Amino acid sequence: MAFDYEKYIRPGKLPHIWCPGCGHGIVMKGLIRAMDSLKLDMAQTAIVSGIGCASRLPGYMDCCTLHTAHGRAAAFATGVKLAKPEMNVILVGGDGDGTAIGGNHFIHACRRNIDMTYIILNNKIYGMTGGQFSPTTPTGAKASTTPYGNPDPCFDIAKLAIGAGATFVARGTSFHANQIDKLIAEAIQHKGFSVVEIMDDCPTTYGRRNKFKSVIEMMNHLKEIAVPVKAAEKMTAEQLQGKVLTGVLYKDETKTEYTAEYAKVIERAKAAK
């Protein structure tokens, strides 16, 4: 039987604003399947986002949603989680929103290890504002503000998250659509700050400037560069050049979670009175 996505979508909101071939819709479907598999209570689930193409996602979802200032999704979500620790808090944002404008909020949310899931849709560009280069635009790639090639080295979001202290880090691609829901479901179940980076395609502002003739070519490119973590163990550094690892990259269940730690602070403050 066909999966009923519309059960989780606000009535009358479709069709969405994303461009033809944009992978954000595929990720949204993955998120819906993940939420369905975990049987999350929609009234107890909050999806928080900042500004950008990817950040339009909560607007379509029929649960508690919060569309906030640019890059500030992590800050608002921390507030939601601290006020209501029983809620499932999911953040959705793009690479520019998460690692440039909200880079500071992102690393500190990682450091705190607060029980939230951050889904970063990495399309390597600022799509909504006209294709400016972002911190994840690969060196040499063309963007509207780097017509002769991007001179900057790019961020590896997964490594950044691990370095900053996130306790669950996974990566998928919009080509591997059936893996997205499994990664997101595992991330939601993890107690602590979990980051799921989805390598996405932006045919409109990235693809046409970087010699991708069609959406299909971009999708096939994602297929070519993705290497599952287990397969990568048997590969040499030379073979892994230009590839991205997919799957669960890092998991640490030993670190204490922030809201649990904060509850202890409240207890101590009450006892001191």
Add this chain to the structure above:
Amino acid sequence: MEKKLPKIEIIEKYCKGCHICVEFCPTKVLEMQGFVAAVKNLEACIKCMQCELRCPDFAIKVITE
């Protein structure tokens, strides 16, 4: 035994014509008719659900028994 065919529902209002379903269908069931996807050869459908899974626009439903 006669093969049970699924029903492929394409919501034309949602379809943006990205070609993903047409290209990723392993048995070439779908085709583009103008700007939207359409069913060309339902007989060939193997119910792999790739079109439904990959459609970014929530436009395809493969209804099986």
